[in-house]
Amino acid sequence: MADDPILFMITTAGLDALVNAQGGSTEPIEVVSVGITQNAFTMAPTITALPGELKRIQAVSGQAVSETVIHMTAQDVSTDIYELRGLGLYLADGTLFAVYSQPTPLFRKVSISFFLLALDIGFSNGIAGAITFGDTTFLLPPASETVKGVAEIADATEAAAGTDDQRIISPRKLRQVLNALGELIAPGSPNFSVAFTAMLARTITGAGLASGGGNLTASRIITVLAASAADVAAGTATDKAITPAALSGLFKSITQNGHAYIPGMGGLRLMWGRFTSAANASTAVLFPDSFATACFVVISDGVKGSGADSQDNAAGVDYSTITPSGFSVFSADDSSNACGYIAIGA
Secondary structure, eight states: OOOSOEEOEEOHHHHHHHHHHHHTSSOOEEEEEEEEESSOOOOOTTOOSOTTEEEEEOOEEEEESSSSEEEEEEEEOSOOOEEEOEEEEEETTSOEEEEEEOSSOSEEEOTTSOEEEEEEEEOSSSOGGGEEESOOTTOOOBOOSSOOOBOOBOOHHHHHHOOOSSSBOOHHHHHHHHHHHHHHTSTTSTTHHHHHHHHHTOEEEOOTTEEEEEETTSOOOEEEOBOOHHHHHHTOOSSOBOOHHHHHTSOOBOSSSEEEEOTTSSSOEEEEEEEEEOTTEEEEEEOSSOOSSOEEEEEEEOOOSSOTTTTSOOOEEEEEEEETTEEEEEEOOSSOEEEEEEEEEO
Protein backbone atom coordinates (compact mmCIF):
# COMPACT_ATOMS: atom_id res chain seq x y z
CA MET A 1 0.00 0.00 0.00
CA ALA A 2 1.56 3.32 -1.06
CA ASP A 3 2.37 6.09 1.41
CA ASP A 4 2.33 9.74 0.25
CA PRO A 5 1.67 10.11 -3.50
CA ILE A 6 4.58 10.86 -5.86
CA LEU A 7 4.11 14.38 -7.24
CA PHE A 8 4.50 14.52 -11.03
CA MET A 9 5.23 17.72 -12.89
CA ILE A 10 3.08 18.39 -15.95
CA THR A 11 5.13 19.56 -18.92
CA THR A 12 4.25 22.60 -21.00
CA ALA A 13 3.23 20.34 -23.88
CA GLY A 14 1.18 18.24 -21.48
CA LEU A 15 -0.56 21.32 -20.08
CA ASP A 16 -1.41 22.50 -23.61
CA ALA A 17 -2.93 19.10 -24.36
CA LEU A 18 -4.89 19.21 -21.10
CA VAL A 19 -6.21 22.73 -21.71
CA ASN A 20 -7.25 21.85 -25.26
CA ALA A 21 -8.97 18.69 -24.01
CA GLN A 22 -10.83 20.57 -21.30
CA GLY A 23 -11.86 23.16 -23.86
CA GLY A 24 -13.26 20.44 -26.11
CA SER A 25 -10.93 21.05 -29.05
CA THR A 26 -9.06 17.71 -28.69
CA GLU A 27 -9.70 14.24 -27.35
CA PRO A 28 -9.60 13.70 -23.56
CA ILE A 29 -6.19 13.09 -21.98
CA GLU A 30 -5.24 9.39 -22.21
CA VAL A 31 -1.94 8.01 -20.92
CA VAL A 32 -0.96 5.02 -23.05
CA SER A 33 2.64 4.33 -21.96
CA VAL A 34 5.24 5.00 -19.29
CA GLY A 35 8.83 5.87 -20.14
CA ILE A 36 11.50 4.79 -17.64
CA THR A 37 15.07 5.98 -17.13
CA GLN A 38 17.97 5.12 -14.87
CA ASN A 39 19.11 8.73 -14.87
CA ALA A 40 18.14 11.20 -12.19
CA PHE A 41 17.27 14.57 -13.71
CA THR A 42 15.93 17.97 -12.75
CA MET A 43 12.22 18.19 -13.45
CA ALA A 44 11.18 21.14 -15.59
CA PRO A 45 8.01 21.94 -17.58
CA THR A 46 10.07 22.50 -20.73
CA ILE A 47 11.14 18.85 -20.99
CA THR A 48 9.75 17.23 -24.13
CA ALA A 49 11.57 13.88 -23.93
CA LEU A 50 12.48 11.78 -20.94
CA PRO A 51 16.25 12.25 -20.31
CA GLY A 52 18.15 9.00 -20.83
CA GLU A 53 14.97 7.07 -21.55
CA LEU A 54 15.73 3.35 -21.29
CA LYS A 55 12.46 1.92 -22.58
CA ARG A 56 8.77 2.61 -22.86
CA ILE A 57 6.22 0.33 -21.20
CA GLN A 58 2.84 -0.05 -22.86
CA ALA A 59 1.27 -2.18 -20.08
CA VAL A 60 0.07 0.64 -17.84
CA SER A 61 -3.19 1.17 -15.95
CA GLY A 62 -4.55 3.95 -13.81
CA GLN A 63 -7.60 5.16 -11.93
CA ALA A 64 -8.41 8.40 -10.11
CA VAL A 65 -8.86 7.78 -6.38
CA SER A 66 -9.37 11.47 -5.50
CA GLU A 67 -9.45 14.84 -7.24
CA THR A 68 -5.65 15.12 -7.15
CA VAL A 69 -4.38 11.50 -6.95
CA ILE A 70 -4.26 8.69 -9.52
CA HIS A 71 -3.29 5.14 -8.66
CA MET A 72 -1.09 3.82 -11.47
CA THR A 73 0.37 0.38 -12.14
CA ALA A 74 2.86 -0.66 -14.81
CA GLN A 75 4.55 -3.98 -15.56
CA ASP A 76 7.64 -5.12 -17.46
CA VAL A 77 8.01 -8.89 -17.98
CA SER A 78 11.33 -8.66 -19.87
CA THR A 79 14.71 -9.90 -18.59
CA ASP A 80 16.16 -6.37 -18.64
CA ILE A 81 18.25 -5.18 -15.68
CA TYR A 82 18.00 -1.55 -14.50
CA GLU A 83 17.48 0.85 -11.63
CA LEU A 84 14.49 3.11 -12.04
CA ARG A 85 15.06 6.79 -11.10
CA GLY A 86 12.75 8.62 -13.47
CA LEU A 87 9.33 8.24 -15.09
CA GLY A 88 7.49 9.92 -17.93
CA LEU A 89 3.81 9.65 -18.86
CA TYR A 90 3.17 9.63 -22.63
CA LEU A 91 -0.05 10.36 -24.49
CA ALA A 92 -1.25 8.51 -27.60
CA ASP A 93 0.29 11.15 -29.94
CA GLY A 94 3.73 10.81 -28.25
CA THR A 95 3.42 13.95 -26.11
CA LEU A 96 5.37 13.75 -22.84
CA PHE A 97 2.55 14.70 -20.49
CA ALA A 98 4.28 14.61 -17.06
CA VAL A 99 7.61 13.64 -15.50
CA TYR A 100 9.07 12.57 -12.17
CA SER A 101 12.62 11.91 -10.95
CA GLN A 102 14.52 11.29 -7.73
CA PRO A 103 18.20 10.61 -6.95
CA THR A 104 17.65 7.22 -5.26
CA PRO A 105 16.20 4.29 -7.19
CA LEU A 106 12.46 3.82 -7.13
CA PHE A 107 12.89 0.21 -8.17
CA ARG A 108 15.69 -2.23 -9.00
CA LYS A 109 14.91 -4.87 -11.61
CA VAL A 110 16.95 -8.05 -12.06
CA SER A 111 16.80 -10.45 -14.98
CA ILE A 112 14.87 -13.18 -13.20
CA SER A 113 12.12 -10.88 -11.93
CA PHE A 114 9.38 -8.97 -13.65
CA PHE A 115 8.65 -5.33 -13.00
CA LEU A 116 5.31 -4.49 -11.30
CA LEU A 117 5.16 -0.87 -10.22
CA ALA A 118 2.21 0.40 -8.19
CA LEU A 119 2.27 4.11 -7.37
CA ASP A 120 -0.07 6.84 -6.21
CA ILE A 121 0.80 9.84 -8.35
CA GLY A 122 -0.33 13.31 -7.33
CA PHE A 123 -0.99 16.54 -9.21
CA SER A 124 -1.04 20.04 -7.73
CA ASN A 125 -4.56 20.74 -8.98
CA GLY A 126 -7.76 18.76 -9.30
CA ILE A 127 -7.18 17.25 -12.74
CA ALA A 128 -6.90 13.59 -11.78
CA GLY A 129 -10.42 12.88 -12.92
CA ALA A 130 -9.66 14.24 -16.40
CA ILE A 131 -6.89 11.68 -17.08
CA THR A 132 -7.58 8.16 -18.33
CA PHE A 133 -5.33 5.20 -19.14
CA GLY A 134 -5.34 2.96 -22.17
CA ASP A 135 -5.07 -0.36 -20.31
CA THR A 136 -7.06 -1.10 -17.14
CA THR A 137 -6.85 -4.89 -17.08
CA PHE A 138 -4.44 -5.22 -14.15
CA LEU A 139 -5.20 -2.14 -12.06
CA LEU A 140 -4.66 -2.60 -8.31
CA PRO A 141 -5.77 0.66 -6.63
CA PRO A 142 -5.57 1.17 -2.86
CA ALA A 143 -8.84 0.32 -1.14
CA SER A 144 -10.89 3.16 0.32
CA GLU A 145 -14.45 3.82 1.41
CA THR A 146 -15.39 4.46 -2.22
CA VAL A 147 -12.79 2.46 -4.23
CA LYS A 148 -12.44 -1.33 -4.31
CA GLY A 149 -8.78 -2.32 -4.24
CA VAL A 150 -5.79 -3.58 -2.28
CA ALA A 151 -5.49 -2.94 1.44
CA GLU A 152 -2.99 -3.83 4.15
CA ILE A 153 -4.13 -5.67 7.29
CA ALA A 154 -3.37 -3.78 10.49
CA ASP A 155 -1.07 -5.45 13.03
CA ALA A 156 -1.97 -5.72 16.72
CA THR A 157 -0.33 -2.40 17.62
CA GLU A 158 -2.09 -0.50 14.81
CA ALA A 159 -5.41 -2.11 15.69
CA ALA A 160 -5.06 -1.19 19.37
CA ALA A 161 -4.04 2.40 18.57
CA GLY A 162 -7.20 2.94 16.53
CA THR A 163 -5.78 5.93 14.64
CA ASP A 164 -4.98 4.45 11.19
CA ASP A 165 -7.78 4.99 8.68
CA GLN A 166 -5.93 3.32 5.78
CA ARG A 167 -5.40 -0.24 6.99
CA ILE A 168 -8.17 -2.76 7.65
CA ILE A 169 -8.69 -4.84 10.79
CA SER A 170 -9.19 -8.61 10.76
CA PRO A 171 -11.78 -10.42 12.92
CA ARG A 172 -8.98 -11.80 15.12
CA LYS A 173 -7.47 -8.34 15.73
CA LEU A 174 -10.95 -6.96 16.41
CA ARG A 175 -11.53 -9.63 19.04
CA GLN A 176 -8.21 -8.74 20.69
CA VAL A 177 -9.19 -5.06 20.81
CA LEU A 178 -12.62 -5.86 22.27
CA ASN A 179 -11.10 -8.18 24.88
CA ALA A 180 -8.62 -5.47 25.87
CA LEU A 181 -11.45 -2.95 26.09
CA GLY A 182 -13.38 -5.26 28.38
CA GLU A 183 -10.38 -5.56 30.69
CA LEU A 184 -9.88 -1.79 30.57
CA ILE A 185 -13.31 -0.99 31.97
CA ALA A 186 -13.62 -4.02 34.25
CA PRO A 187 -14.12 -3.29 37.99
CA GLY A 188 -10.78 -2.54 39.59
CA SER A 189 -9.12 -1.23 36.41
CA PRO A 190 -7.74 2.37 36.44
CA ASN A 191 -10.25 3.53 33.84
CA PHE A 192 -13.26 1.81 35.36
CA SER A 193 -14.49 4.93 37.18
CA VAL A 194 -14.36 6.98 33.96
CA ALA A 195 -16.26 4.36 31.97
CA PHE A 196 -18.69 3.82 34.84
CA THR A 197 -19.39 7.55 35.14
CA ALA A 198 -20.14 7.74 31.41
CA MET A 199 -22.40 4.72 31.72
CA LEU A 200 -24.33 6.31 34.59
CA ALA A 201 -25.25 9.20 32.35
CA ARG A 202 -27.76 6.86 30.70
CA THR A 203 -31.07 5.93 32.31
CA ILE A 204 -33.88 3.49 31.64
CA THR A 205 -37.43 4.60 32.27
CA GLY A 206 -40.87 3.12 31.85
CA ALA A 207 -44.30 4.63 31.29
CA GLY A 208 -47.86 3.44 30.69
CA LEU A 209 -48.06 -0.30 31.30
CA ALA A 210 -44.33 -0.42 32.18
CA SER A 211 -42.87 1.14 35.31
CA GLY A 212 -39.48 1.23 37.03
CA GLY A 213 -36.02 1.91 35.66
CA GLY A 214 -33.53 4.57 36.75
CA ASN A 215 -29.82 5.23 36.22
CA LEU A 216 -27.36 2.39 35.82
CA THR A 217 -25.80 2.48 39.29
CA ALA A 218 -27.46 -0.90 39.81
CA SER A 219 -29.46 -3.50 37.95
CA ARG A 220 -32.85 -2.10 37.01
CA ILE A 221 -36.16 -3.86 36.50
CA ILE A 222 -38.95 -2.72 34.22
CA THR A 223 -42.23 -3.96 35.67
CA VAL A 224 -45.49 -4.64 33.86
CA LEU A 225 -48.37 -5.30 36.26
CA ALA A 226 -50.78 -8.11 35.40
CA ALA A 227 -54.47 -7.53 35.87
CA SER A 228 -56.37 -9.85 38.17
CA ALA A 229 -59.69 -11.42 37.32
CA ALA A 230 -61.33 -8.78 39.50
CA ASP A 231 -59.53 -6.00 37.56
CA VAL A 232 -60.75 -7.48 34.29
CA ALA A 233 -64.29 -7.75 35.63
CA ALA A 234 -64.25 -4.13 36.83
CA GLY A 235 -62.77 -2.87 33.56
CA THR A 236 -61.41 0.39 35.04
CA ALA A 237 -57.62 -0.11 35.48
CA THR A 238 -55.37 1.62 32.89
CA ASP A 239 -51.98 0.47 34.18
CA LYS A 240 -52.32 -3.32 34.04
CA ALA A 241 -52.01 -5.91 31.27
CA ILE A 242 -54.67 -8.57 30.75
CA THR A 243 -53.35 -12.13 30.54
CA PRO A 244 -55.17 -15.28 29.44
CA ALA A 245 -55.03 -16.43 33.07
CA ALA A 246 -56.90 -13.30 34.18
CA LEU A 247 -59.59 -13.87 31.57
CA SER A 248 -60.05 -17.51 32.50
CA GLY A 249 -60.03 -16.58 36.20
CA LEU A 250 -63.19 -14.48 35.99
CA PHE A 251 -65.81 -15.71 38.47
CA LYS A 252 -68.13 -17.97 36.52
CA SER A 253 -70.11 -21.18 36.51
CA ILE A 254 -70.60 -22.79 33.13
CA THR A 255 -73.49 -25.11 34.00
CA GLN A 256 -77.23 -25.39 33.25
CA ASN A 257 -77.87 -22.82 35.97
CA GLY A 258 -74.81 -20.61 35.65
CA HIS A 259 -73.29 -17.17 35.38
CA ALA A 260 -70.31 -15.35 33.80
CA TYR A 261 -68.72 -11.90 33.51
CA ILE A 262 -68.56 -10.03 30.20
CA PRO A 263 -64.86 -8.85 30.04
CA GLY A 264 -64.24 -5.14 29.60
CA MET A 265 -67.86 -4.15 30.31
CA GLY A 266 -67.34 -2.64 33.75
CA GLY A 267 -68.66 -5.63 35.73
CA LEU A 268 -71.56 -6.60 33.47
CA ARG A 269 -72.73 -10.18 34.14
CA LEU A 270 -74.95 -12.78 32.59
CA MET A 271 -77.01 -15.30 34.53
CA TRP A 272 -79.15 -18.09 33.14
CA GLY A 273 -81.06 -21.11 34.30
CA ARG A 274 -84.15 -23.34 34.23
CA PHE A 275 -87.14 -23.63 36.58
CA THR A 276 -90.71 -25.02 36.66
CA SER A 277 -93.58 -22.56 36.81
CA ALA A 278 -96.55 -23.55 38.97
CA ALA A 279 -100.07 -23.79 37.43
CA ASN A 280 -102.20 -20.64 37.78
CA ALA A 281 -99.79 -19.14 40.33
CA SER A 282 -96.64 -17.11 40.95
CA THR A 283 -93.27 -18.87 41.14
CA ALA A 284 -90.17 -17.35 42.77
CA VAL A 285 -86.84 -18.01 41.03
CA LEU A 286 -83.39 -17.46 42.60
CA PHE A 287 -80.32 -16.66 40.50
CA PRO A 288 -77.38 -19.06 40.85
CA ASP A 289 -75.43 -16.07 42.23
CA SER A 290 -76.54 -12.59 43.26
CA PHE A 291 -75.71 -9.50 41.21
CA ALA A 292 -73.54 -7.04 43.15
CA THR A 293 -75.59 -3.96 42.23
CA ALA A 294 -78.76 -4.76 40.32
CA CYS A 295 -80.41 -6.98 37.76
CA PHE A 296 -81.40 -4.90 34.74
CA VAL A 297 -83.54 -7.27 32.76
CA VAL A 298 -84.83 -10.85 32.80
CA ILE A 299 -86.21 -12.70 29.81
CA SER A 300 -88.12 -15.90 30.53
CA ASP A 301 -90.14 -18.26 28.39
CA GLY A 302 -91.70 -21.70 28.56
CA VAL A 303 -94.68 -23.49 27.06
CA LYS A 304 -96.23 -26.90 27.32
CA GLY A 305 -95.69 -29.03 24.25
CA SER A 306 -99.26 -30.36 24.17
CA GLY A 307 -102.42 -30.33 26.25
CA ALA A 308 -106.03 -29.14 26.25
CA ASP A 309 -105.03 -25.95 28.10
CA SER A 310 -102.08 -25.00 25.90
CA GLN A 311 -103.95 -21.92 24.73
CA ASP A 312 -103.59 -20.35 28.20
CA ASN A 313 -100.82 -17.84 28.96
CA ALA A 314 -97.37 -19.23 29.74
CA ALA A 315 -95.24 -17.96 32.62
CA GLY A 316 -94.28 -14.26 32.37
CA VAL A 317 -91.80 -12.23 34.41
CA ASP A 318 -93.27 -9.90 37.04
CA TYR A 319 -90.76 -7.05 36.66
CA SER A 320 -91.79 -5.49 39.98
CA THR A 321 -90.28 -8.52 41.70
CA ILE A 322 -86.80 -8.38 40.12
CA THR A 323 -84.01 -8.03 42.71
CA PRO A 324 -80.23 -8.68 42.57
CA SER A 325 -80.92 -12.21 43.82
CA GLY A 326 -83.94 -13.31 41.79
CA PHE A 327 -87.39 -12.67 40.33
CA SER A 328 -90.94 -14.07 40.11
CA VAL A 329 -93.10 -15.26 37.24
CA PHE A 330 -96.86 -15.75 37.00
CA SER A 331 -98.37 -18.52 34.90
CA ALA A 332 -102.06 -18.65 33.82
CA ASP A 333 -101.60 -22.16 32.47
CA ASP A 334 -103.64 -24.87 34.12
CA SER A 335 -100.53 -27.04 34.15
CA SER A 336 -97.00 -26.53 35.39
CA ASN A 337 -94.39 -25.79 32.71
CA ALA A 338 -90.63 -26.11 32.31
CA CYS A 339 -89.13 -22.64 31.68
CA GLY A 340 -85.77 -20.97 31.10
CA TYR A 341 -84.41 -17.46 31.58
CA ILE A 342 -81.50 -15.11 30.83
CA ALA A 343 -80.75 -12.19 33.15
CA ILE A 344 -78.36 -9.25 32.67
CA GLY A 345 -77.03 -7.12 35.51
CA ALA A 346 -73.98 -5.93 37.37
